Amino acid sequence: xxxxxxxxxxxxxxxxxxxxxxxxxxxxxxxxxxxxxxxxxxxxxxxxxxxxxxxxxxxxxxxxxxxxxxxxxxxxxxxxxxxxxxxxxxxxxxxxxxxxxxxxxxxxxxxxxxxxxxxxxxxxxxxxxxxxxxxxxxxxxxxxxxxxxxxxxxxxxxxxxxxxxxxxxxxxxxxxxxxxxxx
Numbered sequence: 001x002x003x004x005x006x007x008x009x010x011x012x013x014x015x016x017x018x019x020x021x022x023x024x025x026x027x028x029x030x031x032x033x034x035x036x037x038x039x040x041x042x043x044x045x046x047x048x049x050x051x052x053x054x055x056x057x058x059x060x061x062x063x064x065x066x067x068x069x070x071x072x073x074x075x076x077x078x079x080x081x082x083x084x085x086x087x088x089x090x091x092x093x094x095x096x097x098x099x100x101x102x103x104x105x106x107x108x109x110x111x112x113x114x115x116x117x118x119x120x121x122x123x124x125x126x127x128x129x130x131x132x133x134x135x136x137x138x139x140x141x142x143x144x145x146x147x148x149x150x151x152x153x154x155x156x157x158x159x160x161x162x163x164x165x166x167x168x169x170x171x172x173x174x175x176x177x178x179x180x181x182x183x
Contacts, residue, residue, distance in 0.1 A: 006085040007050075008105065010043030012036065013073045013120070014091040015055030015063040020173045025092045026057070028172075030182065035091050043087055046101035052081055065138055070120065070147050075134040078126060089121040092171045094181045096121065100168045103159055112156035118169045119147035122156070130154060 014026040014036060021028075026036040033041070040051045053060040054073035061080050065072035074088060087101055100115075104123040107113040111130060114122040124130060133153040137145045150156075172178040 008046075008048045009081060009084055009086045009126075010040070010046075010048030010051040011074065011077050011081070011086050011088045012039050012043070012051065012053045012091050013055070013070050013088065014053050014057065014060065015073045015076075016069075021092075021175060021178065025172065026055070028094075028178065030094050035094060039089060039091050039093070039096065042096050042098060042101070043089065046087060046098040047105060048087055052077060068138060068145050071134060071137050071145050071150060074124070074150075075138055078131050078134060081126070083126045083128075086124045086126050087121065088124055090171055092173065093121070093169065094172060094178070095168045095170055097168060100164070107157050107159060110157040111154040112151055114147075114151060114156055114158060115164065115169060116158050116161050118166075119151065120171075121169075122147070122151075124154075 027034050030038060036053065043051050054063065054077050056062045061077050063072050064076045064079070070090070087104065089096060101121060104113045104121060107123070111125045112122055114120065133150055137149055137153070140149070170181050172181050
């Protein structure tokens with residue numbers, strides 16, 4: 001890492017109820033690791049010097065705004081974590097790899113970067129502007145409190161999917177999706 005390279009914080013969003021899966025998605029196993037362990041490892045391999053977990057679990061940051069999805073998880077985390085460059089990833093992406101995250105980190109044209117048609121994973125510059133946007137979104141009901149709305153509010157940069165195997169961006173919310181992702 002060069003002297004000018006920013007410190008990267010990885011945030012794993014693992015605060016959902018996993019109701020459609022029927023069991024805690026973070027504890028599902030792939031290649032001998034839980035998804036939580038795997039996602040943490042992938043973030044570190046991608047350059048995160050610190051990894052934090054959003055969600056009510058051992059070592060996690062409890063969601064202060066339950067049932068507000070990823071926005072609530074990020075907003076809860078922003079109260080405990082420092083400003084800087086964040087890599088925000090959901091715990092339920094079994095094919096995630098450092099190669100998917102590297103272009104997000106490299107693109108600093110805007111306060112946030114994500115892949116086209118995929119709100120997460122994302123790179124987020126957590127600062128006063130991002131904090132204000134998250135606070136504002138929490139006051140909105142339902143779908144208006146979304147990662148896509150955060151992207152719009154921050155003028156996020158969108159990376160084209162050209163050449164990217166989009167199977168690497170699959171997230172699993174049901175047992176059928178989990179089986180399909182692991183075949």
